[in-house]
Amino acid sequence: MATVMEFTSPADEFPLGTVFENLPGVTVELERLVPDEALIVPYFWVRGARASDIEAAFEAHRGVVNIELIDEVNDEYLLRARWKNDYYGILNALANANIVVLSGIGTKEGWQFEVRGDGRDRIAEFRADCQAHDIPIEITAVHSLLPVQGDGYELTESQREALVLAYERGYFDSPRTASLQEVAAELGISQQSLSSRIRRGHRRLIAKTLISP
Template identity: 35%
Template sequence: MSVAVELAVPGDSFELGEVLTAMEGVSIEIERVVPVRERIIPYVWALGDERDVEAAFVSLPSVESVRRIAEIDQWGLYEVRWHYPINGLVASLAEADAAVVSFVSRNDEWYLDLRFPSREDVTAFYEQCQSNDIPVAISRISDSPGPTAQSNLTDKQYDALLAAYESGYFDIPRRITLTDLAEDMDISTQALSQRLRRGNKALVEESLLDRGAPPTEFGVE
């Protein structure tokens, strides 16, 4: 069982976030990835002029190189290579073995949805951010149950949600259409749509019931 953590970080409090201030009007999302020390955050989605995006990343001392490798619906996918070791927030994620579910910029802030192996890893991550003067505002911490504990989900709903998640159906922009995903799963588009809607409803109900009082030990806002 992993620990789910949702948090916000000001864009000017860590080096990667400085890309926001260097690129006015550009939106950025980190491609979902499980951090490893040798290859953390290798892919970034950006909506903006290619030259502006590349110039902003190259201006960061920790970035070795960046190149655009794909484009979908005006969003560019960039491969980023980093100089190692990396300090700050990115290093803290790697050291804690955190899995990045989403890493999105909005209004000069970054919003992260993370998974940690244990609550001890969450504590270590938070303490390292504090020692590096990174103001992390944690909004939610909860145990993330495995599939056997998700009693409100049927097996078919779980399989549909997992396939949609892994195929990039929930990504922005989407990396697969509902029709193509249904073909891959060898079911009708209508059947897949119903499974996703019912599965999402079950997950939302579980999540809302699980919220309760937010933890305060990590400075929750």
């Protein structure tokens, strides 16, 4: 059974983290990806700064070969990064364990990840690899991928919890009777993490109910 793990890491530890030194107000969000140990080329979105400033700030990281601007949508920028072959970090450890990155959100406060592995053995392998290479991570949750009330929607426990609480508090009402910040505070997570959970939950529900197989 697939296992989902949530963990955090310091802002400057993960590649791309140096951006927060010069641009403390930006938010970085990784595109969902399956790391490959032979070619780790993540795509990521950045908001809260100009494109030219973003590219210059990212290139300062010790593991970065180059950063390329791919697209711009409503003041959010999609970029692509290539890493140096001799740099070993979180993405390498994820690739070695064949773990999928469901979400990765970075701010000056740190990085928050949600990843999925094929069973707990893969998760354990990733943790051991991080320890062996002195990669600091703090695990905040580990759980199996479960269906919602037996309907086969395959939401994670955290996605289901976020969607249900947001619904109960009136976040989806019009007009809204609860804000994203209020729901996040009740869950004890950041607003960015809640937004990511709701978005991924919506995507999975749509895929399982509205999209033909």
